[in-house]
Amino acid sequence: xxxxxxxxxxxxxxxxxxxxxxxxxxxxxxxxxxxxxxxxxxxxxxxxxxxxxxxxxxxxxxxxxxxxxxxxxxxxxxxxxxxxxxxxxxxxxxxxxxxxxxxxxxxxxxxxxxxxxxxxxxxxxxxxxxxxxxxxxxxxxxxxxxxxxxxxxxxxxxxxxxxxxxxxxxxxxxxxxxxxxxxxxxxxxxxxxxxxxxxxxxxxxxxxxxxxxxxxxxxxxxxxx
Amino acid sequence: xxxxxxxxxxxxxxxxxxxxxxxxxxxxxxxxxxxxxxxxxxxxxxxxxxxxxxxxxxxxxxxxxxxxxxxxxxxxxxxxxxxxxxxxxxxxxxxxxxxxxxxxxxxxxxxxxxxxxxxxxxxxxxxxxxxxxxxxxxxxxxxxxxxxxxxxxxxxxxxxxxxxxxxxxxxxxxxxxxxxxxxxxxxxxxxxxxxxxxxx
Numbered sequence: 001x002x003x004x005x006x007x008x009x010x011x012x013x014x015x016x017x018x019x020x021x022x023x024x025x026x027x028x029x030x031x032x033x034x035x036x037x038x039x040x041x042x043x044x045x046x047x048x049x050x051x052x053x054x055x056x057x058x059x060x061x062x063x064x065x066x067x068x069x070x071x072x073x074x075x076x077x078x079x080x081x082x083x084x085x086x087x088x089x090x091x092x093x094x095x096x097x098x099x100x101x102x103x104x105x106x107x108x109x110x111x112x113x114x115x116x117x118x119x120x121x122x123x124x125x126x127x128x129x130x131x132x133x134x135x136x137x138x139x140x141x142x143x144x145x146x147x148x149x150x151x152x153x154x155x156x157x158x159x160x161x162x163x164x165x166x167x168x169x170x171x172x173x174x175x176x177x178x179x180x181x182x183x184x185x186x187x188x189x190x191x192x193x194x195x196x197x198x199x200x201x202x203x204x205x206x207x208x209x210x211x212x213x214x215x216x217x218x219x220x221x222x223x224x225x
Numbered sequence: 226x227x228x229x230x231x232x233x234x235x236x237x238x239x240x241x242x243x244x245x246x247x248x249x250x251x252x253x254x255x256x257x258x259x260x261x262x263x264x265x266x267x268x269x270x271x272x273x274x275x276x277x278x279x280x281x282x283x284x285x286x287x288x289x290x291x292x293x294x295x296x297x298x299x300x301x302x303x304x305x306x307x308x309x310x311x312x313x314x315x316x317x318x319x320x321x322x323x324x325x326x327x328x329x330x331x332x333x334x335x336x337x338x339x340x341x342x343x344x345x346x347x348x349x350x351x352x353x354x355x356x357x358x359x360x361x362x363x364x365x366x367x368x369x370x371x372x373x374x375x376x377x378x379x380x381x382x383x384x385x386x387x388x389x390x391x392x393x394x395x396x397x398x399x400x401x402x403x404x405x406x407x408x409x410x411x412x413x414x415x416x417x418x419x420x421x422x423x424x425x
Contacts, residue, residue, distance in 0.1 A: 072395070076395050076396070079393065079395050086415075180288050183288055183291065185285050185292060186289065196295075197296060201409070205303075216303075219243055219300060219410070220411045221411050221413065
């Protein structure tokens, strides 16, 4: 089995990464769109390699203790967190800045597990994982914690450990290796008809497209309720 | 509402029409401000050749730049505006400094003309003669160009630095609304909710 980055039986592929604040604030609007259109999107993991393009840093007690980021990278990152935080608050969530760059591959492989085994539990999995992680209450690098997330979402974890270190890891790594070649670089990314759009600001356009392209196409917007 | 722009920014260009329509609908006065966006530009990164020596970060930036460019062109089409990317991004410092010196009430006319000049007619917005003729076309004194040139390039750096300190601007288009910064036209729904009496 392998996953083609731009191909799916679903009309929309959605790439997310648990450690991305922008993916966090995109989850609820994208799930809402899925319900609104009565469709089932193809949710997939994209484990970002943040240090390769945005430098790396580690914090301790709120202070930066290690960093190879430039001042302009810091300014951009601070704004990005501030921006994601206000939208998270609007959704009723807390978004705390992370203290290190996490390896989110295990929890992202769990996402893959849920989509392949119990797709109907995916909203429950997201509802537990994202808010808890962004309150800094989830060690997503701990396999036991990841299994607990499956429990919390009422997803069977029988066979998960084998999947995590075997088939699931292979699928995840192969997909990750093929994403840049397909033109995908960040999260959330939406793919329809081989077209790629990065960011939840495209939800109005995606709704218009999947809804039959009636009327004039909308411009980008972060929709608020 | 203060709106920071840079004429060479594709995102700022595509924000122009929606922002003016938004302001008109809500009855808001816009205060256009200059900011030299030093973020890696989409054009140059796209122009970079894929090489064997490319590391993961370089691949990421190239793929991102190409995707952004395609996205900008998609929404230019949605908005029905012309948009021609250049092989290499041109400096717009001189036009930005001129914008900074214009009276607030005169700025919108110049902003519209400068964006159109950059994205539709490939005018060099760092060339004194071309910026002067743009000013003249807008009905303003072309001598402003000479005054700006006397102050030198340091002024652009000083302006950027002051803007970053005062408003925390890191990219454009940036909207400053009651002390809060929003970067990108996608925030217009939130900004609308800030103003009392608005529909949001």
